[in-house]
Amino acid sequence: MSTATHSQGMFGLALRRFRRHRLALGSAAALVALAVLAVAAPLVEAALGVDSSVVDLFNRFAPATAAHPLGTDELGRDVLVRLLYGGRVSLLVGLVTALVAAVIGTIVGLIAGFYGGRVDGLLMRFTDGVIALPLLPLLIVLAALDLEKVGLPAAFVQSENVSLYRIIAIVALVGWTTVARLVRGAALTLREADFVLAAHAQGAGALRIMAVHILPNLVSPIIVATTLSVGSVILLESVLSFLGLGIQPPIPSWGNLLTNAQELIWTAPALAFYPGILIFVTVIAFNFLGDGLQDALDPKAMEGR
């Protein structure tokens, strides 16, 4: 009687579907490689025997050598190592921001979708309002805010990493809408599902129903949306850097490396090329990855025949 019709779990099925998606697979591999390299930046630095924070005015724009596989930049620092450190920051910003946005979006969407009615109406009008905002101009206002006037402690405001936190906060504050809409839509459907009714009929509380019955069923779309948004956050960071509002030197990020280099585009095009291509490759990889995950985790494909 207990013959299970499928021999493998949902995860296995998704994994197999995903493996068929060659671009996504390649993207995942590329991203892992990039992340590993970025995390290992100090090791690479040590292995090459260079110190990327030390300026060497006598070795500016050096061509590629064994010590500097990608040459040096306008201040004689190793380009490769700086790119890796930049990757650290860009990937970190992308991932953290996307996660924070996903958390906010999930909470808003879950509450709106679960309670429906006026709560939903109010939250969704608010979400629509945020979506209607001209994003970039608003980011500029937000980026120019005086954090001390907002009431943050001076010690925090003056820390070197504040531009990093600022970017994460700002982008997450406006970036949650996609996930919120997604979660809300799915939650509206799920709350009518019989298994949710069943839980209601048992007298389960709202928190339990959201946590046990609704949220786990939203994981796939949230993962997909978050993956896709990592890419757009990295792009957005580079755009803000371009406007001088992104992550501030000396913290290197691909965005500010590229922005710095664009003035040197005539002198040392490679300096602009590398961060540009890294942003491009990373963003496109996250997009392919999201696309592949979407196909792999699609519940319609899940039920299968």
Added chain:
Amino acid sequence: MEPAPESREAPSDAILEVRGLEVTFATDRGAVKAADGVSFDLKPGLTLGLVGESGCGKTVTALALLRLVPPPGRITGGRVLFGGDDLLALSERAMEDIRGKRISMVFQEPTTAFNPVLTIGDQIAEALVIHDGAGRAEAHAAAVGMLEKVGIPDPAERAGTYPHQMSGGMRQRAMIAMALICRPDILIADEPTTALDVTIQAQILDLMGEMQREFGVAILFISHDLAVISEMADEVMVMYAGRVVERAPADALLAHPLHPYTQGLIETLPRHGVGRGRLPAIPGTVPDLGALPDGCRFSDRCPLADDGCRAAEPPLTQAPGGRWVACYKAAP
């Protein structure tokens, strides 16, 4: 694989002859035959009932006749002879001329089978426009006439409404009107009343009978509901896991089913006179096409199965009274 039993059966009055039809789906777990050597005939003015449980290949068989099997499914064998042509060998362009004009179809879900953004009238008239090159006004008038025929009140007004503005029963009437507007030779009805309430179902079944009498159309009537089939069909074909297991004139099949599966199906139905208490049941579950038992695919649920059944698949063989059955143990 046994040869399709076509040699001994070629009645001249058949309008459509299906021989050894085979539809294969590429799945994650390899190729799976959703229809495996299906053969039957359709005769003008008569109804062939096709009954079976979910996943038995009923719908795929119907779609294969029109070559509308959705990917990843493909027709991988057999012939569909219609008016001297093998439909499976025609060009896509030629097939388009057959669809809706010579063979048309009524679907299960009247809600989703209509395009939500076009008016009912336009959708009914479309077949005329496609096949007869009818002008807009002319086609529209014909559509209104057809709506009236299928018993829709205020047909002229209704033609201008959108599907969502109609009730389910009305939509199914409109669907029948759409299928019949080009006066086809064959109507394939895939569970046409499953989504409807009983009182509406009765209306639609009556309508289909009326239309058959008026147009002399041959109907392939597909349903999982043996009761509906028994009221509609002249001949009944039972499918199990992609294969035809029994085919016979309706009265004979219902009165004396030969295949154990058919027997089970009839016995499990709650019926007047059976009384309350336990119902007879077919044990086990509907098989997964990817994991069929060896030999007869019903063998794992069959009370009569022996080693012979599990060794080789029984072919569909002729039995007395114009009947066919695929079982070694078929009750004579």
Added chain:
Amino acid sequence: MTRFLATRVAQSVIVLALMSFAIYALIGLMPGDPIDLMISADPKMTPEDAARLRELYGVDKPVVERYANWLMAALGGDLGYSRLYAAPVLDVLLPALGNTLILLGLTLVLSLAIGLPAGVVAALRPYSRTDYAINLFAFAGISVPAFWLGLLLIIVFAVILGVLPAGGTETVGGAGFWDQAKYLVLPVANLTLASVGGHTRYMRAAMMETLRQDYIRTARAKGAGRARVVLGHALRNAMIPVVTIIALQFGYLFSGALITETIFAYPGMGKLIFDSIMGNDFNLALVALLFATLVTLIGNLLADVTYAWLDPRITYR
């Protein structure tokens, strides 16, 4: 429909009112004021001068009071003066808005004209070579940093090939339609390349979803050919979700315009907003942001109307 429109206009007014206060408050949270900037530009200014100017520009009062004053004046039709351009805000804004709308309009038309057919083609043959190629192109467009692409375009077309101007709106003195058109090519191309990918992807997804629907099978069962199925049955249905997404993207387009306008020295809204915020031109920044929001809201409204036109199931009461 009238009632729906009235409701939506009322909603938009509320949103704008809320926005205006939010922006005003945000601007209040920005450091410094216009006078600080004047001081840094003119070292000889005395504190008395600064205090006098603060009063003159009305920046010596608390934010709420300034907002109330601004709102009263705005309701009376006076949106104030731009400090940065020494002109009434509207005089500065409207030409810029016009320029941006030209840019955005052309981009929208072009990217839809390319993106939608490409998406349809990709959806018709999913997972084919064509589909992969279209996808790759679409993803590339989404993923490339717009300002980087803009610079590349300038280098290739303006510098190396010398066939197109690198920036601006028209050749000084050499006006004329074709001349202006020439100046639009690169910015429009830049923005289009960045937005066409999204349209393609949405269209592809919507089309694939639509082609799975039962009524497509119905149409095919009627004998409708491929063209008829796609154009007559699927397209309009597939457009319904696409329209919504495009409307939602209106805000993003504005953002893209900002970058493009900066790169191509194109005097539009995006650049104006950026400059006004950076230059502490409160009035201009506020009104420009409100206009940008308004345009987005109008875009959304148009989308709703289109939506209703596309989908008879929607009735706006």
Added chain:
Amino acid sequence: MTAGPAPEAPLLEVRGLVKHFPAGGGGLFAADTGTVRAVDGVSFRLGRGETLALVGESGCGKTTLARTVALLYAPTAGSVRFQGRELTGLGRRDLKPARRRIQMIFQDPYSSLNPRLPVGAIIAEPLVIHGLGGRAERRDRVATLARQVGLGAADMDRYPHQFSGGQRQRIAIARALAVEPSLVIADEPVSALDVSIQSQVLNLMRDLQAAHGLAYLFISHDLAVVRHFADRVAVMYLGRIVEEAPADALFANPRHPYTRALIAAQPVVGRGKRRPGDVLRGDIPSPLRPPPGCAFHPRCPLAQDICRQSAPALEAAGGEAGHRAACHFKDEAAP
């Protein structure tokens, strides 16, 4: 448990139950466009170990009635007494004991099980919610239940999508039984199942009823199943019960024209090829705007002026005990 119910009190007594829904709108600016009168004054009783079937076509209010009784909806008006205790107007906390005794089985075995939980957790969930037993006790209880519904111990770690429809319905039944209910509300429990599986599940439900003394409120549109399974049958039309009787009496001697039409419309195996006969005309009216008088009058072959003006009450009919019908002509001979 508080003071035990009086011995003669029925398990469930529903009186004058009304459930209305606002139709459409609900948005910030949209106005309500009317009221859906889903359940409009329903009364019935259900004894211990008894099976009452609610029959009717889509939109007749049977599912709303079931969910209101299952405490998923707060009734607009009327009373629901369970084991002698009034349930309407109680808070979440006060309802919990009753919830444990009233369990539900749903129609669609695909949507009634959370796809992200293993089967063991699904069956154990009511135990967790009602705070029954420790971890080990729950495990044992789940194993017992699984055995009772014909599932194996190994199945408890699998996920719902790995099971067929029939097996899933068994899981749902096991979940319902976990907290030892006395009333199970089964909303079309077999209509989504294949014919060959339907009888398995019905048999299981019957066995369990015998073993646990369950009462069923059995909702179905399938007269054949109802006739086989129910002790008593109530026929609903547009939010009201139009006829109620012991199953045999209802099928042998239907007194309401709608009941007759339903029975006539039901296809029957072996009756021979269909001849066009007396088929009920027209569609079911919208519960948003039910017709005045007797709601069935626009489709009724017997309708007279009185039917258009006054709604008939549900009164004794047909002569047999417990047979009631709501028709002005309930005592006339069938046409």
Added chain:
Amino acid sequence: MTAMVRRTAVALLLLGLAAAGALLPPAAAKPRDTLVIGITQFPSTFHPNIDSMLAKTYVLAMTRRPFTAYDKDWALVCMLCTRLPTIENGLAVPEQTADGKPGIAVTYTIRPDATWGDGTPVTTRDVVFTWKVGRHPKTGVSNTEFYRSLYAIDVKDEKTFTLRFDKLTFQYNAINGFQLLPQHLEEARFADPMAYKNRTTFDTDTTNAGLYFGPYRITEVARGAHVVLEPNPTWWGGKPYFRRIVVRVIGNTAALEANLMSGAIDMIAGELGLTIDQAVAFEKRNGARFNIVYKAGLIYEHIDLNLDNPILKDSRVRKALVYALDREAISEKLFAGRQPVAHSSVNPLDWVYADDIPKYPHDPAKAAALLDAAGWTATGKGVRRNKAGDPLTLEIMTTAGNRSRELVQQVLQSQWKRLGIDVRIRNQPARVFFGQTVTQRKFSAMAMFAWISAPEGVPRTILHSDHIPTPENNYAGQNFTGYVNKEMDDLIERIEVELDRKARARLWRRLQVIYADELPAIPLYFRAEPYVLPKWLKGLEPTGHQDVSTLWVERWRAE
């Protein structure tokens, strides 16, 4: 993947090379009667006296003339006046004001042929009107100091007038900032002074010929994009060569460069154009096609040290900070030696410059010794610490987005790091940096920016102890370092009123010595303005000070 990356990299490199080498020459066939100048900023107003802004000054200098200006040799000359008044020639007469303060009466005569573009002569009526506008508290004229000091004007006739100041400084005859307004156009608009800044003809009708009397007048304004200038028929001087001058605004310097290469603009203004390192790089590639002229001038790049900072209070630390730096190398490597290292705030081109003052060449050993002496001892390779164990950590701030400064900053950071000085970078957008951080002394240690001054500009607001910004004085003054020195205060006051050049030179020398010795700021270098000019353009002479090169635009010509 890597192969693709490499191939694309090569392709891009080739693009760059192609751009550098094989550029199409701009169309040479048409006669060069138009000059297109690229600048990076658009004027916010065209009113000469409201808001000071370099872009406006640059454009307006082609359309009008001040009475006096410094020429390219940094000598004061007459432009609108006929003769420079001096005490020696009797046109300037020291006198006492009514309340007994030393003042001076200076007499100027407007050039007789000076005429507004609409034919109205430039007269003393304009002078008086301008003064009236300048003095009015509601007009929005940003700097009223001059107008207040000018307490009376005696009008002699249509063209001659005497200005009477209540101060007597050595700069008594320099009225470079006194920009005439056309009384015949503006008086009516001034009827409501509050609304004047919004109604002035300069902004509501910028192309009105009557606003200009210089060699060119503005004939077209596309806000944010360009300004077109054409010769003014009433101009008194030599006929300008170009039939039309277009000033195009392109904010992004990379795009500016691209526009130059594509021939869309002819030259990039030095005053508002490329950064020095961009220009240096540009010269390397395109030196053959363009003349790159560098003019190091009065823009003094330095780092203000917050003297309230406990670490920086110690002058040994300040000196060590400078010794630790190799400013010569920075100048040489980053700026191709075009920006001379500064030793004080006074430019060597200024006649008051003194060479014999303390200088701080790169000397790490001395720096280390000074730090050790100040109690900051090295612990291995890490950051120096004092006895209390506090690290030698300082923060440096500058304007975010200014690439040159950000580059230099990172070099400085690196050089300091070698001596165990931990310097953290925290930059802010200019609006924040100048709007608040610097002006309200909110930087904790170091703020890097530039002072722009006139020749022989007295650093009163920068170094005088009365000018330390505090909340009490509403953040007036620019002594951001918080520098207090009685002698310095005294020197500043004396320099201002010392009319004798020799005596003044002595005072100036003393000021420079004190400055260099006490180091309230770290002098970096004098910024050079790179003029990127086409080979055919002649006659453009950079000044290196506030009076922009366009004041002599009529001498520009194509050859």
